[in-house]
Amino acid sequence: MMLGNCATSSSLSTTSDEDIVNNNLTALVVDDSPMIRKLHDMHLKKFGLKVQVAENGKNAIDLFRCGASFNLILMDKEMPIMDGAEATRELRTMGVTSMIVGVTSLDSIFDRQAFMEAGLDHCFTKPLTTENINFLLQELNKNNEEN
């Protein structure tokens, strides 16, 4: 989805301070649903982040093992091969300090708590909204300032 041969980036809407701040941020969307991957990818790109996607927990782990790193990981819970909780635990064990945010349609507080305990920083119910992303970006920029 890059601009290709366009001489200028005038096709993008006016760049706000937000975009400039968020341009250095990278995100990984981990979800087995192609629809959700596309949706969350677009949501984040709208805010200026560079986004990659993974189909399940194992693919996400493999990306990190190959040396990739991301500021933010959006992690679905229910996925084949390796689910979100297991992937989160594994990433934390590997020493990954990225912000990991669970995005799940799980209703029960008990299930969400169990997911949080795997090592999430936050957990949101699907679908992700613009407000959720605004919140996450504020948190991410705060963390960056502190470091």
Added chain:
Amino acid sequence: MDLVKLQRQLVDYRDSLYHECFLDEQFTQLQELQDENNPDFVVEVVSLFFEDSERLLNELTKALEQQSIDFKRVDAHVHQLKGSSSSIGAQRVQKSCIAFRNYCEEQNVEGCLTCLQLVRQEYYLVKSKLEALFKLEQQILSAGGSIPI
């Protein structure tokens, strides 16, 4: 048909879909993500939703035909359908999944079969509504107009 009439028809039709709870706020968010760099975004996401849903409905039908029904599996499929329908704002489909999950928990076969019928009905309804909406949009664009917000 003239452009203004078409545009008004679209607005009225779209409003009715919200009014009758076929669509909710989440669909609006989807439309807001679309821009000139990604002019087909909504259609693409909705097409993925259609593919996903039809696959899940087939899986549900198969699962409920088994001699010994695996309710956990049925529930997992319904859960997925609930998630994806809520993500595009297909409110009535999402709501019909909630009742379905309750029957799964109770391991109530009759209840599940009735719910499957209802979910399928709601799904095909919203599918035809969305296809009609996209057709109207296409007509407006072909006539050189823009889609009213």
